[in-house]
Structure formats: structure tokens, C-alpha cells
Amino acid sequence: MNTQVAIIGAGPSGLLLxxxxxxxxxxxxxxxxxxxxxxLGRIRAGVLEQGMVDLLREAGVAAxxxxxxxxxxxxxxxxxxxxxxxxxxxxxxxxxxxxYGQTEVxxxxxxxRQASGAVTLYNTSQVQLHELKGERPYLTFEHxxxxxxxxxxxxxxxxxxxxxxxQSIPAGVLQxxxxxxxxxxxxxxxxxxxxxxxxxxxxxxxxxxxxxMRSPTRTRYYVQVGAEEKVExxxxxxxxxxxxxxxxxxxxxxxxxxxxxxxxxxxLRSFVVEPMxxxxxxxxxxxxxxxxxxxxxxxxxxxxxxxxxxxILLKVYREGRVDLLERYSxxxxxxxxxxxxxxxxxxxxxxxxxxxxxxxRRMQETELDYFVSSEAGRRTxxxxxxxxxxEPIERE
Numbered sequence: 001m002n003t004q005v006a007i008i009g010a011g012p013s014g015l016l017l018x019x020x021x022x023x024x025x026x027x028x029x030x031x032x033x034x035x036x037x038x039x040l041g042r043i044r045a046g047v048l049e050q051g052m053v054d055l056l057r058e059a060g061v062a063a064x065x066x067x068x069x070x071x072x073x074x075x076x077x078x079x080x081x082x083x084x085x086x087x088x089x090x091x092x093x094x095x096x097x098x099x100y101g102q103t104e105v106x107x108x109x110x111x112x113r114q115a116s117g118a119v120t121l122y123n124t125s126q127v128q129l130h131e132l133k134g135e136r137p138y139l140t141f142e143h144x145x146x147x148x149x150x151x152x153x154x155x156x157x158x159x160x161x162x163x164x165x166x167q168s169i170p171a172g173v174l175q176x177x178x179x180x181x182x183x184x185x186x187x188x189x190x191x192x193x194x195x196x197x198x199x200x201x202x203x204x205x206x207x208x209x210x211x212x213m214r215s216p217t218r219t220r221y222y223v224q225v226g227a228e229e230k231v232e233x234x235x236x237x238x239x240x241x242x243x244x245x246x247x248x249x250x251x252x253x254x255x256x257x258x259x260x261x262x263x264x265x266x267x268l269r270s271f272v273v274e275p276m277x278x279x280x281x282x283x284x285x286x287x288x289x290x291x292x293x294x295x296x297x298x299x300x301x302x303x304x305x306x307x308x309x310x311x312i313l314l315k316v317y318r319e320g321r322v323d324l325l326e327r328y329s330x331x332x333x334x335x336x337x338x339x340x341x342x343x344x345x346x347x348x349x350x351x352x353x354x355x356x357x358x359x360x361r362r363m364q365e366t367e368l369d370y371f372v373s374s375e376a377g378r379r380t381x382x383x384x385x386x387x388x389x390x391e392p393i394e395r396e
Contacts, residue, residue, distance in 0.1 A: 003029040006152040013285040013302040014158035015109035019059045020310045030120040044102035047296035049387030050095045052303040069100035079203040084372040091382035129168040132279035160286040169278045181268040187222040188260040195255045208351045209246035268292040275329035295343035342384040
């Protein structure tokens with residue numbers, strides 16, 4: 001098999017890159033080690049930045065998002081027993097976010113991919129990358145009982161933190177930056193109406209809480225738990241009771257509870273590798289960076305990587321601008337570190353750490369009060385939350 005761009009991973013970043021390239025006439029093949037049902041079964045993020053919304057529209061896969069997604073012009077910060085609204089639209093010149101589940105984004109991209117006739121091979125195994133520094137790199141893999149070879153011009157590693165792409169780069173090439181947080185998020189999905197029309201991020205002495213949603217009838221709630229906690233120790237009743245304790249009383253009194261349809265604990269970490277490329281291999285999304293979910297940046301950062309690589313490859317194939325390839329990593333990392341900073345800040349301000357004492361609690365509350373009491377502070381939060389502009393691939 002031969003193609004121009006080989007994409008490893010059929011999650012939203014791999015599928016979105018594939019769709020954009022296909023629409024531009026650039027041939028690509030996607031390899032995925034899991035089945036389509038497994039990929040769609042992942043319960044992940046649901047807040048899309050303006051930049052990702054625009055990119056989905058550019059790819060021609062936004063019809064259902066635009067009809068069923070929930071545009072949000074603001075969100076709530078709850079602390080010290082009160083709620084403060086961050087007016088995203090008013091503070092950023094009209095930008096907002098879209099609440100639309102990652103599962104639905106993936107479903108839309110899968111359907112578009114199938115309709116296009118572009119090749120996606122699911123249930124592949126033993127994927128190995130070869131000749132990454134050569135002019136014609138290739139992959140070997142097993143599919144339907146046969147060992148196959150895929151030769152290409154470039155490889156896009158969209159296969160996540162545990163994928164083969166980053167692991168194929170020789171030792172000593174990458175520098176890793178990591179912080180593992182001493183807690184996780186216990187999240188549930190429930191068919192109940194949202195407690196509020198906007199997302200609520202809550203700082204409380206008992207720990208962080210988040211009230212989110214997937215639709216007007218399906219909600220997603222989280223509470224901070226210790227890193228040692230087990231899902232089976234949390235009944236639905238215990239979860240709802242704990243969530244109510246962490247919300248302002250007027251919000252807690254409006255909470256509609258119900259049986260969970262999914263429950264899981266997600267660990268929190270910050271992680272970045274530099275550089276994000278090696279030869280003709282380019283890392284995208286979780287293969288190169290992870291953020292705590294507090295700032296809603298994970299999926300959105302992957303989309304910005306996709307946008308950068310897509311626009312560089314357009315220039316390569318249409319104008320022969322191979323010089324732009326070596327800029328991929330530095331362009332992406334400028335935006336990534338800013339998003340890492342915001343996610344770290346949100347995590348630090350809203351969570352209870354093992355060493356949090358009375359002084360630290362007061363500092364958190366005072367920091368939040370300072371930001372929401374200042375228009376400049378509110379604008380800083382809003383600008384970061386809706387997403388900073390995508391970096392241009394060429395400096396003016």
C-alpha cells in the first residue's frame with residue numbers, strides 16, 4: 001500500500017486531520033488498533049473552543065454540531081459560598097464555546113470518512129514505524145491475519161499517550177516535562193437536566209466539583225477524589241451527596257439526581273514532550289501533550305495541532321514549501337505551553353491539595369476574588385477559556 005500521509009489513530013484528531021487532507025485532495029490512510037465501537041465508547045471532553053468549532057466547519061462535518069450543540073457564552077466560578085459569572089462573549093469580542101461531546105464529534109467524523117471512501121483500517125496490531133529519517137518512511141502492521149506494509153511521505157502520530165508513535169522515537173531525542181497531581185476526578189453521566197444553564201467550576205474546602213452537561217437532558221458531573229479512591233466505593237447516593245456539599249446552597253437545592261449511566265475516575269497530569277517531530281513523524285494530541293481537564297483544553301489542543309500540520313502539508317504539496325515542516329513543533333509548542341499554564345492555574349486555584357492548610361485556602365479564595373473583581377482579570381480568564389488564536393505557520 002502507498003499513500004501520501006499515514007495517520008496512526010482514529011480518534012477525533014486523526015479523523016479530523018484525515019478529513020481535512022482528503023477534502024484538499026491529499027491521500028491518506030488511517031490505522032487504528034481498536035474497533036469502531038470501542039473508539040465511540042470513550043467518554044471524554046465536551047467543551048469545544050471557538051477555533052475547533054471553526055475547524056470542524058472547515059472540514060464540512062459541523063452540521064449536527066451546529067443543530068444539536070449548545071453554544072455557551074459564559075461559565076460560573078463558585079467559591080466562598082458564591083457564584084461569579086465569566087462573560088466569555090462580552091469579554092472576548094464575541095467568542096464563545098460549544099458544548100458538544102467528543103463521542104459525537106468522533107461519530108460525525110467517522111460517518112464523513114466512510115462517506116468519502118477514504119481508507120481506515122480498524123483492529124490493526126503490531127504497528128511498527130520504519131525509516132523515519134528517510135525520504136519514504138513506511139509502517140508494517142497486521143490486519144485481518146496478514147502482515148502489511150504502508151509506504152508514505154509523512155506519518156501523523158495521533159495515537160495517544162500510550163501509542164506506538166512517540167515510543168518509536170529513539171531514546172534521548174525527546175525531553176519530557178511532567179507533573180502528576182495527587183488526586184483524580186470521579187465523573188458520572190446521568191440522564192438528568194443540568195443544574196444550571198452554564199458550566200459551574202466549584203472551589204470548596206472538601207475539594208473541587210464541576211457541573212457540566214452533554215445535552216438539555218444529559219449531565220456530566222465531577223468531584224475531586226484522592227488518587228487512591230476506587231469507583232466501586234462510590235455509590236450514586238454517595239456521589240450526589242458529596243456533590244451537593246461542594247456547591248453553593250442555592251445551586252445544590254436545584255440539583256436533580258438520578259441513576260448514573262457511566263462512572264469512572266480520571267487521573268490528572270500535565271505532560272509535554274519537545275520536540276513534537278522526528279524526521280517525517282509528527283506527534284499530535286495526547287501523543288505529545290496532556291493537560292488536566294480543568295481548563296477544557298485536551299481535545300482543543302489536539303485540534304490546534306491538526307490545524308497546524310494540515311496547513312503546513314497544504315503548503316508542502318501545493319507549493320513545495322518543505323522548509324515549513326521543521327517549524328511544526330515550535331509553532332505548536334507556543335500555544336501548548338500557554339494552554340498548559342492556564343490548565344495548571346485553574347487546577348491550582350480550584351482543587352484541594354494534600355498540603356492545603358488554612359493559609360493556602362485563603363490564598364486560593366483571595367486569588368479567585370482578585371481575578372473576578374477586576375475586568376482585566378475576568379478578561380484573562382475568558383480569553384484563555386475560549387482559546388487563544390491559532391499560531392500562523394509563517395511569521396508576518
